[in-house]
Amino acid sequence: MLISGIKSKPVYSPLSADTHGRYHLMLAIGGAATALERVLDELAAADPDALTRARVLFVPSADTDPFADRPQLEVRRFPDIPTVLAALRILLDESLMGTRLYVAGPESFIGRAMQLALEFNMNPDEIRAEALGSLARRVHCIHCRTLMEDVHTNIVECGGCARWLLVRDHYSRRLAAYMGVMVDAEAPGTLPAVQVIFP
Amino acid sequence: MTTTRATTAQAKTQQAQTIAVEVKAIEQVTPLIKHFTLAAADGAALPAFSGGSHIIVVLRGATRVYRNPYSLLGSPHHLDTYEIGVRRMEESRGGSRFLHENVSVGSRLEIAHPVNLFALAKIARKQLLIAGGVGITPFLAQLEDLRGGAAPYELHYSVRSPEHAAFLPRLREREGDRVHMYYDSESHAIDFDGLLSHQPLGTHVYVCGPAGLINRVLTTAKRWGWPDSHVHSEQFSAPPVGDAFEVFLARTKVTVRVPPDQSLLESIEAAGVEVPYLCRGGVCGFCHTRVLELDGELTHNDHFLSDVEKSRGKSIMPCVSRAHCRSLVLDL
Numbered sequence: 001m002l003i004s005g006i007k008s009k010p011v012y013s014p015l016s017a018d019t020h021g022r023y024h025l026m027l028a029i030g031g032a033a034t035a036l037e038r039v040l041d042e043l044a045a046a047d048p049d050a051l052t053r054a055r056v057l058f059v060p061s062a063d064t065d066p067f068a069d070r071p072q073l074e075v076r077r078f079p080d081i082p083t084v085l086a087a088l089r090i091l092l093d094e095s096l097m098g099t100r101l102y103v104a105g106p107e108s109f110i111g112r113a114m115q116l117a118l119e120f121n122m123n124p125d126e127i128r129a130e131a132l133g134s135l136a137r138r139v140h141c142i143h144c145r146t147l148m149e150d151v152h153t154n155i156v157e158c159g160g161c162a163r164w165l166l167v168r169d170h171y172s173r174r175l176a177a178y179m180g181v182m183v184d185a186e187a188p189g190t191l192p193a194v195q196v197i198f199p
Numbered sequence: 200m201t202t203t204r205a206t207t208a209q210a211k212t213q214q215a216q217t218i219a220v221e222v223k224a225i226e227q228v229t230p231l232i233k234h235f236t237l238a239a240a241d242g243a244a245l246p247a248f249s250g251g252s253h254i255i256v257v258l259r260g261a262t263r264v265y266r267n268p269y270s271l272l273g274s275p276h277h278l279d280t281y282e283i284g285v286r287r288m289e290e291s292r293g294g295s296r297f298l299h300e301n302v303s304v305g306s307r308l309e310i311a312h313p314v315n316l317f318a319l320a321k322i323a324r325k326q327l328l329i330a331g332g333v334g335i336t337p338f339l340a341q342l343e344d345l346r347g348g349a350a351p352y353e354l355h356y357s358v359r360s361p362e363h364a365a366f367l368p369r370l371r372e373r374e375g376d377r378v379h380m381y382y383d384s385e386s387h388a389i390d391f392d393g394l395l396s397h398q399p400l401g402t403h404v405y406v407c408g409p410a411g412l413i414n415r416v417l418t419t420a421k422r423w424g425w426p427d428s429h430v431h432s433e434q435f436s437a438p439p440v441g442d443a444f445e446v447f448l449a450r451t452k453v454t455v456r457v458p459p460d461q462s463l464l465e466s467i468e469a470a471g472v473e474v475p476y477l478c479r480g481g482v483c484g485f486c487h488t489r490v491l492e493l494d495g496e497l498t499h500n501d502h503f504l505s506d507v508e509k510s511r512g513k514s515i516m517p518c519v520s521r522a523h524c525r526s527l528v529l530d531l
Contacts, residue, residue: 020421021424095399096397097395120400123429125426
């Protein structure tokens with residue numbers, strides 16, 4: 001039912017350091033922080049001073065803190081995603097050309113961080129992202145423009161207009177959301193099986 | 200570094216159709232630069248263009264044809280005329296000398312449709328323009344697009360001495376203190392590190408001028424961590440003069456002699472063989488040609504092939520590159 005091969009669907013790859021960057025702004029959610037540790041090690045190996053120009057914004061989960069043994073690194077900890085995104089906006093506004101953004105976390109969080117980076121005209125060659133954690137999607141109803149968070153199923157009922165929506169792979173970087181399109185327009189009430197496909 | 204990609208369709212259109220123009224005005228703006236104003240010979244409006252575009256001017260000399268690229272410097276909002284600035288180049292094949300000496304008000308010329316290989320990034324948060332000498336020309340048109348826009352911008356313009364500051368009155372009048380001047384004669388040079396180390400995220404830098412200036416900007420930007428997508432440069436190389444050599448075109452089975460003061464592309468065209476081109480200045484990559492056999496060395500003068508490709512010797516950009524060779528066979 002999902003239409004595959006849609007080019008706007010973001011593709012992620014394991015994070016690695018971009019040693020051409022001068023400043024390194026890093027974001028991680030919970031356990032995804034391990035991906036940042038790899039980047040920090042690579043940066044330090046290429047240039048021991050690089051970590052003095054690196055900054056981590058981190059939303060810890062449970063009581064693990066992988067950055068505890070890096071005293072020279074500036075790490076700021078946040079209670080949740082809205083607060084870390086608010087801090088990101090302030091930091092992007094102060095940042096200089098030469099900054100690279102690294103994001104490790106669930107895809108929906110990456111999308112919102114990238115959406116902010118786009119506002120500051122950061123291009124794909126300045127941003128690296130690794131999707132770790134939930135595949136739950138942000139879904140934009142193309143009929144009433146309601147935005148739904150945390151969608152796990154292929155079909156979802158719109159919280160705004162109550163239409164049943166098919167969650168497409170068609171992705172908007174501007175909205176940081178996948179498009180939801182009415183699924184039973186031709187045959188009202190005839191729905192395909194609702195399945196959890198974005199665990 | 201980013202260059203704007205043009206399509207093959209654009210290249211074909213550009214070569215197929217030229218526009219007859221008449222020279223309406225000529226002004227000597229510096230000891231070396233003349234400012235030409237052109238209008239369509241039939242009085243019609245000229246094709247629309249965006250800031251940073253260039254045209255190829257076809258110059259029919261007594262014994263040969265020159266096709267030289269010049270940036271459009273007039274406003275993209277006024278299409279009754281095109282304006283170009285031509286620096287007289289002494290050590291070259293003679294196209295600019297022809298324009299300076301043999302073209303007067305009322306002369307008829309042919310031009311090709313404008314093509315933009317140096318377009319502005321429209322979503323930039325800030326625009327930083329760096330010009331050296333006659334490299335000011337594409338920026339004059341781009342500034343017309345930038346003025347009144349939301350993004351802040353500034354122009355840094357470096358010339359030998361005040362008398363060489365082409366179009367400065369126009370710039371001062373329109374742009375005021377957004378223009379920063381640098382004069383070699385006063386030992387006042389652009390502080391590249393100062394300029395490129397403290398720009399806000401989302402800035403784009405554009406540079407046009409001599410090779411030395413472009414290289415300084417590109418290397419300084421790289422050192423401060425600028426990604427390629429935010430750095431734009433344009434340098435049209437005039438095809439350098441060199442030793443004569445001979446080339447055999449394998450598909451058309453024609454032997455072409457390239458004299459010292461004619462480019463390889465011009466010589467091939469003079470032999471009646473067509474090669475696709477857009478910029479004729481080593482930038483766009485359209486005239487990319489495969490080298491089938493070579494006994495000798497290629498002299499690469501383009502900005503398109505990578506260093507690895509250049510050292511491999513399997514391709515050449517005939518618009519600006521030449522060869523020192525006993526034999527050269529091209530896939531044409």
